[in-house]
Amino acid sequence: MNHSKISYYAELFLYPIVVAALLLFDLASNGFALHQRWLLAALGGAMLWTLAEYLVHRFLYLEVPILKRLHGLHHARPSDLIGAPIWVSVVIFLSFFVLVASLADLQTASGTTSGLLTGYVLYLL
Template sequence: MKAVSIEHSKVVYFADFAFYFAAVVLLLGILARFAPRQALPGVVLAVIGGVVCWSLVEYLMHRVIFHGIEPFQRMHGEHHQRPQALIATPTALSAVFILLLVWLPATLLGGVWLGLGATLGMTAGYFAYGLVHHAMHHWRPRGAWMRQRKRLHALHHHAAQQNYGVTTSLWDHVFRSYQ
């Protein structure tokens, strides 16, 4: 039986970036155009909360699931073996997770505007993660922040039990996995 692969063609791989860019622009446009003025402070907090929550989800998914649970560990191992391969979570899967685990509960708990705000924050975080991770493996870093992110990620690829954060080291410091 052939193992499931998360390696994609160039078209499928880059379509993920286009999809999430469009989702961020669409959510931002809906909120800017239709959210009531009195809801905007809460929406802004929901967006910020979504981004912060994304950073924790990014860390936990990478550390706990991709480095600890089969078959995800094996699939993620492909990325460690071939870091420039076009390996990513299928767009349909990530979109369904965002809808079911972010938008639906946030909307049920906080209403449509806070739900959309939290979804925008998580989606923007996921999009930023994808861009940063791609850049680490395919582009020459220009700024100090990106050079630092790339250096820490390279250390992770050589010692997989440290530096799980891609977009931030905050949670590596909190959970003592920073090196």
């Protein structure tokens, strides 16, 4: 899917704000002291991004027909603004946050999601 410049680069603007908000949420809920558990969860989320990125490329972009076609277009025309709409990543990351929060707690979900989002933003760059 071709995007305008604004929609193509929106994630680079949105997700650092989300990471900052999650960090501030943790700081505010703990008397403005960052806990090791949040940092470890963020580190784990960043490492999880590496695995997630590999799995998405290996199994979704090369196997699912519509994604395979879009991925092929991206490689055929790398300077075009081709990508999934932002709502796809928002749904995925929000679902991940809710899942981790339901299995662990908000601090772990916040840290892990922050690490995952940071890895994603670095990937986008």
